[in-house]
Amino acid sequence: MRDDTRRTPQFVKAIRQRFAGKEGKLTMLDIGTGPFALFALVAARAGAKKVYAIEANPDAAARARANVAKATDIEPGTIEVIEGFTSALKLPEKVDVCCAEIIGVIASEENCINTIRDAQQRFLKDPSNPESYIPVSVQTYAAPVSYALHPVLAPPRFERLGGQPLRVNCRDRTVQLLSDPQLVEDIKFSDPKLPAAGRWSATPPVEFVVSSDRVYANEKAYYTALLKEEMKDDEARKVARETAESFSGMAFWPRLVLDTKGELIVESRGPLGEHQKSHWQTLVSLMNPTPVPVSAGSVIKVEPQTDLGQDILQPVKYTLQAEIRPVSA
Ligand SMILES: C[S@@+](CC[C@H](N)C(=O)[O-])C[C@H]1O[C@@H](n2cnc3c(N)ncnc32)[C@H](O)[C@@H]1O
Incomplete structure (x- = not known):
């Protein structure tokens, strides 16, 4: 997955684009950061003030924590790896950006609708703004x-x-x-009416x-x-x-639209x-x-x-x- 050349570089571009010109100002939630804390590290290097990197799988969370500790170019504490499902967690603050690569073969099959609806309600500063999400839809x-x-x-x-x-x-x-x-299926993460x-x-x-x-x-x-x-x-x-x-x-x-202009697209076919x-x-x-x-x-x-x-x-x-x-x- 990390080495998927149609996917990962597009996410990297979308994250960098989102933080460009706002270095040191924005916070991000990375839902399902995975063992490499891949997008959390990209965001921190792109200038995120703080990244909450959440991972439900205990082994993956432990590996993510170790990988973040190895990243000596990042100020300690910028990325906080938290083990657990987002639905069971509280964050100390609301965030500017939510990155969530929890997309199945049928886009909704890994439960992104329930997860994002919960994130909209509890974690986002501006939940109905498409700019708050990577992917946007x-x-x-x-x-x-x-x-x-x-x-x-x-x-x-x-x-x-x-x-x-x-x-x-x-x-x-x-x-x-x-x-x-x-x-x-066309699931817009900023949709205030995501199905219940x-x-x-x-x-x-x-x-x-x-x-x-x-x-x-x-x-x-x-x-x-x-x-x-x-x-x-x-x-x-x-x-x-x-x-x-x-x-x-x-x-x-699945097909992922990563940015609001619809220029950064990830296509599996x-x-x-x-x-x-x-x-x-x-x-x-x-x-x-x-x-x-x-x-x-x-x-x-x-x-x-x-x-x-x-x-x-x-x-x-x-x-x-x-x-x-x-x-x-
Ligand atoms: C497809 S992997 C993505 C890993 C990494 N972000 C990447 O793109 O390479 C999805 C990960 O999200 C985790 N996950 C899915 N839903 C989650 C949730 N609601 N809270 C925390 N972790 C979640 C899974 O355990 C899995 O490790």
């Missing part, structure tokens, strides 16, 4: 996919998944998008149209991969076509869902025991629902319903 993109390995997970293996999604590398080409991605605990629809139902260009390109990609696996040409053509013209489920991945290197995975929720045939022009209507736990310690739960309208309907 976090998003989840989704698209229907074909998945070349889905047949391997046919029953009885499918039942063993128990409704749990798969997590695949963002570069995994066995997963191919059937449509352009769409935004299904309980059921929440981040978006009205979303419709995806299966793209002929994508199906064609995916078929070629699957065919080339199957030939490399030494499948016979005829069979490779057949399997590639069947796979490309099938719907396995929905894929989700490309803007059109392209495969690329990222420490985040792509979540794939299989929506049928076996792949469902679709063709260019089929419409896949998806209704996602989120159930936010009562507090930040409860897992966030998601349910998904999909309906396919074939081209002729």
Whole structure:
């Protein structure tokens, strides 16, 4: 994660930008500072007056404390590492900036909504100002996919998944998008109306149209991969076509907007869902025991629902319903 070159340098820029010209004046809360106290150290070096670096994981908190102690270029006491969940802590003062890299593959899955709502109420001087947050907003993109390995997970293996999604590398080409991605979660950290605990629809139902260009390109990609696996040409053509013209489920991945101008963006996949290197995975929720045939022009209507736990310690739960309208309907 620390070495994710699409993520970490953008955070470093956003933090430096936020403190530029205000050296010695601003305080920061780093929620989930991690073992390296990475962003806390960046903020201190960029001129933060004080950084409260909070970490729930005891081992990570101990390592963060040791790493801060090693940073002899920083005035002692500038960074205070505190072990615990933010929801269980009090700070001696309100802060100017809240940095929180607690973003899951579905942006809200690590409970950032409950965490930030609590931070707004108890920790921020100016909670409804977007400048108070890094990131400013976090998003989840989704698209229907074909998945070349889905047949391997046919029953009885499918039942063993128990409704749990798969997590695949963002570069995994066995997963191919059937449509352009769409935004299904857009969580603005300064929003005074962040949803409370309980059921929440981040978006009205979303419709995806299966793209002929994508199906064609995916078929070629699957065919080339199957030939490399030494499948016979005829069979490779057949399997590639069947796979490309099938719907396995929905894929989700996060995107982070770090600054108010929207110039510092962290993308785990490309803007059109392209495969690329990222420490985040792509979540794939299989929506049928076996792949469902679709063709260019089929419409896949998806209704996602989120159930936010009562507090930040409860897992966030998601349910998904999909309906396919074939081209002729
Ligand atoms: C994704 S890691 C980020 C680590 C580091 N900030 C970085 O970006 O490299 C998230 C960390 O946040 C911690 N965490 C998540 N929610 C938290 C909360 N509400 N209070 C304290 N720590 C939290 C987790 O234990 C985890 O170590």
